[in-house]
Amino acid sequence: MSFLSLEQVSHYYYSPTSYTKALENISFSIADGEFVSIIGPSGCGKSTILSLIARIMEQTEGHIYVDGENINDSSVQIGYMLQQDYLFPWRTIIDNILLGPKINDTISEETHQQIKQLLDDVHLPGTEQQYPDELSGGMRQRIALVRTLITNPNILLLDEPFSALDYVTKLKLENIVSEMIKRYNKTAVLVTHDLGEAISMSDRIILMDAKPGRVAEIFDIPESIRQTEPFYVRRHEEYQQLFDHIWQYVSEDTVGERNHNHEGDN
Amino acid sequence: MKETIDQILYSKYKRQIKKEKKIVTIWQVALFLLFIGSWELLSSSRLIDPLLFSSPSKVITLIYTKLGDGSIIGHLSITLFETIIGFLLGTIFGIILASTLWSSKRVANIADPYLVILNAMPKVALGPIIIVALGPGYVSIIMMGAIISVIITALVVYSAFNEVDPNYERVLLSFGASRWQCFKEAVFPATLPTMISTLKVNVGLSWVGVIVGEFLVSKKGLGYLIIYGFQVFDFTLVMSSLVIIAIFAAIMYKLVEKLERWLIKHTVS
Incomplete structure (x- = not known):
């Protein structure tokens, strides 16, 4: 059963001197409680898709449905985690978390x-009265997760939320996020550059082409890997095989990419 | 053993800082004494005209007697009042104007050439028009103190509003926040440090506006004393007023600086 679906979504960015086609005829759907990753080269419009689902922008063409209803008419709660925590430095942790409810x-x-x-779930009890700059990067990103979850979102959007962290912190955080998403039964969309991260966290991976952004391939992750915690997936016997399989497609893209000039992700 | 060496080095460093501070203070006091001393000497030996340049002893005597009969307090308090009100009005309206510009891109685009002209215009040149419009009283003078800082405050704060990291707004938008909520929760608080630093500039500007305003119309205030002393050729009175202005402008600046530190500590961690 599809919970979130995109139908023929296209999006353009305009400027006074030119325009860019960021997305072209994107269609896919996600089941309730499913975890889907979107990977692809820079400029393929990954982040744009999240902005559209988050209702921060509206697509130029096409439709997005949640539970059969147009997303702009729907009362569905959507949580959005960005590349950095973006905790407000002048607010205490508790006031940061309360932003959404407020x-x-x-x-x-x-x-x-x-x-x-x-806060107990993310192993940061008792930090309510502290300020963001008293916490480390990994801790802050966990607070950002709490801030996102407190509004009780049905859909969680993750825009490379681990990319600014060191490797060990990143792995630990993948585990926490994955566990929280399972525990609270959220539907999640993760955008990432890191194929390993995508494999270890998701049920399905959508690979995209750039210029304009298009869906290239969709890969299902085998049950055995899905059952394993992200922290251990990278040592799973089937992991390397799957990684190599998807990597073929990813690297094909990259070779093609070299002939184009491409700009930033957004 | 190691710790004691560390501590010796550290106390050596502290001694050095103290010594440097002492040298600076000695120089500051010496320059002050040299200036006052040579002024007094040149004036009493008539190397400079004491009628034009007065002398420190005459200035101090005059301030002392005027303090005694209380007349200077009246002039001082009216000028201080006008400056403080002008400063507050200029800052507050500047921030309100900046917020209006932020609230609508279109309004900002329309207002742009007018702001450029108003900003480039020497505001004190508007003095006569303000006096004609608002009457020759303290309202006009306060207006001069305010108008001189309002446009520059608006421009500085508006550009600071635009420099706030848009991702803070994205966070709020993803919660479904309105534009007003984005302003209240992210843009305004993130810009507080900039607003506070405009306070320091504005306090100096307001002094300029108020003194010029008093030159033009008033019958009371330190600016009036300067212009009056000039007209009756009493340069001791002019110098005394300047000394008092210097002292109180410095005090106000220091108070605003204290306020700045307090505000930054309590609003931005």
Whole structure:
């Protein structure tokens, strides 16, 4: 059953002197509770897809449906995690976490209970009154996760949330995020450059082409890998084989890419 | 053993800092004394005309007697009042204007050439028009103190609004925030340090506006004393007013600096 679906979505970026076609006829759907990764070269419009689902921008053409309803009419809650934590430095941790509930005017006694629970879940209990600059990068990204989850989103969008972290922190965080998503049964879309990360966290991988952004291939991840925690997947016997298989497609793309000039991701 | 060596080196470093500070203070005091001393000497030996340049002893005597009969307090308090109100109005309206520009790209585009002209224009040249419009009283003078800083404040704060990392807004937008909520929760607080630093500039500008305003119309205030002393050729009075302005402008600047530090500590961690 498809929960989130994109149908023939295209998107253009305009500037006074030129325009760029960022996405061309993107169609795919995601089931409830599924974890999907989008990988692809820079400029393939990965982040654009997330911005469209997050309702920060509207697609030039095509439709996005949630639960059969047009996403702009839907009351579905969407959580969005960015490349960096973007915690507000002048707010305490608790005030940062409360941003979403404050904007939606839904702060209650229950919210505070939930925050306590979530902070325990990410192994950061008792940090409520601290300021973001008192925490390390990995800790801050975990707080950003709590801030995203506190609005109780049905869909979680992850835009390379681990890319600014060191390797060990990144692996640990993959585990925490993956566990939280399973525990609270969220539908998730992860955008990443890191094929290993995509394999270890997702149920399905969408590989994209750049210029204009198109869906190139879709890979299903075997059950045995899906059952393994991200931290251990990279040592799983089938991991290397799958990695090499997908890598063929990825590197084909990269060779083709060399003939083009390409700009940034956004 | 090692720790004691570390500590010796550290205390040596501290001693050096102290010594440097002492040297700077000695030079500052020496220059001050040299200036006052040579002024007094040149004036009493008539190498410079004491009628035009007065002398420190005359200035101090005059301030002392005027403090005694209380007349200087009246002039000082009216000028301080006008400066503080002008400074506050200029800053507040500057920030309001910047917020209006931010609220609509179109408004900002329309206002752009007018802001450029108003900013380039020497504001004190508007003095006569302001006085005609608002009457020859302290309202006009306060207006002069305010108008001189309002446009530059608006421009500086507006450009700071635009430099706020858009990702903070993205976070809020993903929660479904309105534009006003983005402003209130992200753009405004992120720009507070810039706004606070405009305070320091504005306090100096307001002094300029108010003194010029008093030159033009008033019958009271330090600017009036300067112009009056000039007209009756009492340069001791002019010098005394300048000394008082220098002292109080410095005090106000230091207070704003203290306020700046306090605000930064309590709003931006």
